[in-house]
Amino acid sequence: MDIEQLKQLQDVDIQIANIYQEKTELEETLQKDEEAYKNAEITVAEFNKNYEQLEAEKKAKEAEIQQTTEMIKRWDARLKEAKSGREYQAFMREINGAKRDISEIENAVLKIMEELEKIDTTRGEEKKKIEEIGQRLQQTSEQSKSRISVLAKQIQDLDLKKNTIAKNITPTMLSMYEQIKKQRHKAIVGVKKSICQGCHVNIPPQLFNEVIMNNRIILCPHCQRILYYVEDTVAAEQKPKRNKKAV
Ligand SMILES: [Zn+2]
The missing domain is CATH 1.10.287.1490 (Helix Hairpins)
Known part of the structure; x- marks a missing residue:
């Protein structure tokens, strides 16, 4: 991918x-x-x-x-x-x-x-x-x-x-990346808790699901940056703690 x-x-x-x-x-x-x-x-x-x-x-x-x-x-x-x-x-x-x-x-x-x-x-x-x-x-x-x-x-x-x-990236993707980079400095940003880390605007749930699935390139509807899914580390850290208490 x-x-x-x-x-x-x-x-x-x-x-x-x-x-x-x-x-x-x-x-x-x-x-x-x-x-x-x-x-x-x-x-x-x-x-x-x-x-x-x-x-x-x-x-x-x-x-x-x-x-x-x-x-x-x-x-x-x-x-x-x-x-x-x-x-x-x-x-x-x-x-x-x-x-x-x-x-x-x-x-x-x-x-x-x-x-x-x-x-x-x-x-x-x-x-x-x-x-x-x-x-x-x-x-x-x-x-x-x-x-x-x-x-x-x-x-x-x-x-x-x-x-x-x-060399491993398709030319279309590459030129898209360079284009966004020129305008936005950072072309690829994570989405955490369905919030774009580039512009801090909320991503609609359906689109967020697609980002998680990672089957196609998704652009932020607001800042047009390429999005990738970032696991919510706070939530991930909290879960084991609860588990420990439960045990
Ligand atoms: Zn954005």
């Missing part, structure tokens, strides 16, 4: 689904960590580039200060040799202008230094993140990867088992 084979098929399908879920979760966690690691590395590289650019800018500004200071010194020397008040005034103007330039450049240097400090702090945090993820990856990556390949092998084996079982 197809129903037994279908039950076996469903068992294998459920096993495959569970293993597949574990495998997917492992793969996703691994992928997430690897991506986070790569992203943090890219961020640090960007920070490094930014830092270098700002440092070069700072050096250029410091050189500018140096040059302007030298210029002031030269004007200072000429100031002492000024031949007229007008000449003296002209040198003084140049010197004062140069001093203002220097203080502006110094302010810019300070801003760059603040920026550098900020970058250094954030870069440090990213580096720490890289270290943390790196450690975690080192600890779990190999473990996860070997577990994933074990699970992949299990799925492969179960697929073979599924094919073997499917």
